[in-house]
Amino acid sequence: MITAPGFSSTFEPALLQEMQECGELKHFKEGDVIMDYGKYIRMMPIIVKGTIKVLRMDEKGKEILLYYLSSNESCSMAYSCCVEAKKSEVRAIAEDDVDLIAIPHNKLDEWLCKYPSWKNYIMRSFNERFLELLKSIESIAFHKLDERLIAYLKEKQRLTGSSVIKVSHYVIADDLATSRVVISRLLKQLENEGKILLYRNEIKLLKDFN
Amino acid sequence: MITAPGFSSTFEPALLQEMQECGELKHFKEGDVIMDYGKYIRMMPIIVKGTIKVLRMDEKGKEILLYYLSSNESCSMAYSCCVEAKKSEVRAIAEDDVDLIAIPHNKLDEWLCKYPSWKNYIMRSFNERFLELLKSIESIAFHKLDERLIAYLKEKQRLTGSSVIKVSHYVIADDLATSRVVISRLLKQLENEGKILLYRNEIKLLKDFN
DNA sequence: TTTTTCATGTAACTTTTGTCACATTCAATT
DNA sequence: AATTGAATGTGACAAAAGTTACATGAAAAA
Numbered sequence: 374m375i376t377a378p379g380f381s382s383t384f385e386p387a388l389l390q391e392m393q394e395c396g397e398l399k400h401f402k403e404g405d406v407i408m409d410y411g412k413y414i415r416m417m418p419i420i421v422k423g424t425i426k427v428l429r430m431d432e433k434g435k436e437i438l439l440y441y442l443s444s445n446e447s448c449s450m451a452y453s454c455c456v457e458a459k460k461s462e463v464r465a466i467a468e469d470d471v472d473l474i475a476i477p478h479n480k481l482d483e484w485l486c487k488y489p490s491w492k493n494y495i496m497r498s499f500n501e502r503f504l505e506l507l508k509s510i511e512s513i514a515f516h517k518l519d520e521r522l523i524a525y526l527k528e529k530q531r532l533t534g535s536s537v538i539k540v541s542h543y544v545i546a547d548d549l550a551t552s553r554v555v556i557s558r559l560l561k562q563l564e565n566e567g568k569i570l571l572y573r574n575e576i577k578l579l580k581d582f583n
Numbered sequence: 584m585i586t587a588p589g590f591s592s593t594f595e596p597a598l599l600q601e602m603q604e605c606g607e608l609k610h611f612k613e614g615d616v617i618m619d620y621g622k623y624i625r626m627m628p629i630i631v632k633g634t635i636k637v638l639r640m641d642e643k644g645k646e647i648l649l650y651y652l653s654s655n656e657s658c659s660m661a662y663s664c665c666v667e668a669k670k671s672e673v674r675a676i677a678e679d680d681v682d683l684i685a686i687p688h689n690k691l692d693e694w695l696c697k698y699p700s701w702k703n704y705i706m707r708s709f710n711e712r713f714l715e716l717l718k719s720i721e722s723i724a725f726h727k728l729d730e731r732l733i734a735y736l737k738e739k740q741r742l743t744g745s746s747v748i749k750v751s752h753y754v755i756a757d758d759l760a761t762s763r764v765v766i767s768r769l770l771k772q773l774e775n776e777g778k779i780l781l782y783r784n785e786i787k788l789l790k791d792f793n
Numbered sequence: 794t795t796t797t798t799c800a801t802g803t804a805a806c807t808t809t810t811g812t813c814a815c816a817t818t819c820a821a822t823t
Numbered sequence: 824a825a826t827t828g829a830a831t832g833t834g835a836c837a838a839a840a841g842t843t844a845c846a847t848g849a850a851a852a853a
Contacts, residue, residue, distance in 0.1 A: 453710040486696035
């Protein structure tokens with residue numbers, strides 16, 4: 374039974390019915406790779422529970438965080454890849470435990486004409502993902518690392534709903550496409566300013582942080 | 584009469600017919616603003632001739648180049664904005680003289696179901712634009728300014744089909760979101776390496792450049 | 794407990810990028 | 824021809840980010 378929050382207000386009843394019939398409910402554990410570079414994508418995922426991290430790698434193997442996907446969202450790049458039968462240009466990793474509905478690619482087209490709510494959902498997704506990428510570009514192009522780091526921590530806070538961020542400096546460095554030493558340095562600076570507290574694999578955001 | 588190269592192989596005859604009837608042929612001169620921040624978009628442009636430059640601005644007014652659109656291409660962000668009745672998040676400027684067909688927003692949806700070639704075109708556009716944005720992110724995140732500058736000049740060369748680039752250092756600096764002095768410095772370096780020649784408002788790419 | 798592995802701290806240094814100030818040069822206008 | 828304004832050149836310096844090397848500490852494994 375599909376029971377994502379907001380699903381019934383997003384999709385019309387007949388479509389929900391079809392999604393139950395054709396969609397495959399899948400489960401991923403923290404760290405599982407859901408999509409990977411060069412792999413064909415035959416299903417479009419709609420997230421029911423949990424958070425997915427979407428990454429892009431350069432030639433030398435450095436990876437940068439593009440955006441997160443959470444409840445009720447889906448990856449537009451997966452959609453156009455499915456329809457076009459293209460290989461994935463991104464990697465998607467389960468940030469925590471993830472439940473998703475995988476929609477087979479042959480249904481994507483069909484529903485587009487059949488269900489207005491589906492078409493709206495897809496268009497909204499495209500738009501949201503474009504905006505995420507624009508945000509990402511803005512962040513890298515216009516903001517210095519200290520600001521990007523703060524934005525990164527706030528995003529984590531928003532996604533988890535907690536002021537205690539469980540992540541190593543090394544992972545942050547990867548996500549922001551910089552080096553661990555630089556992140557440690559900036560974090561220490563934030564700690565000295567009384568905005569955060571640092572522990573092993575853990576960063577606590579204080580009142581002053583926001 | 585619509586006569587873009589490749590149009591008849593992209594769209595089915597019946598759709599071409601409808602495009603002629605409903606689409607409005609528009610002309611823009613170099614420098615004209617085709618889309619702008621915060622403006623509603625009611626038509627989706629398909630470029631027949633010329634090149635459009637798509638930009639994104641930050642809060643402080645700094646602008647960065649996202650990508651170029653040329654013959655037979657269209658702006659996916661315009662599409663999803665049209666369908667969703669959203670304001671534009673980007674600025675689009677005619678790089679040279681541009682002819683385009685403006686498709687009214689009410690047709691976009693209709694054709695999606697009616698013409699498979701339209702649906703394919705739209706999906707391909709979405710995918711291409713995503714890839715452009717990914718390329719842009721990669722460029723900013725993983726490459727130093729000298730490499731980005733070289734890529735920028737090569738792209739100009741590709742688009743114009745000429746090794747003589749007509750652009751000021753100031754414009755390049757804007758497009759790459761840096762300062763004019765920095766660009767002048769890097770260009771002078773390339774000139775000293777025998778890869779380019781510098782003139783006023785003009786950069787000549789030499790054999791060694793490629 | 795001891796060892797090993799991973800995470801973090803930090804100093805010292807380099808490279809890259811950004812900024813300011815001012816000179817020079819080219820081309821259009823008066 | 825003289826004036827003006829935009830484009831470019833360049834030195835000097837500051838700030839930001841990247842790199843190397845090594846120390847310390849904390850947790851997991853032997």
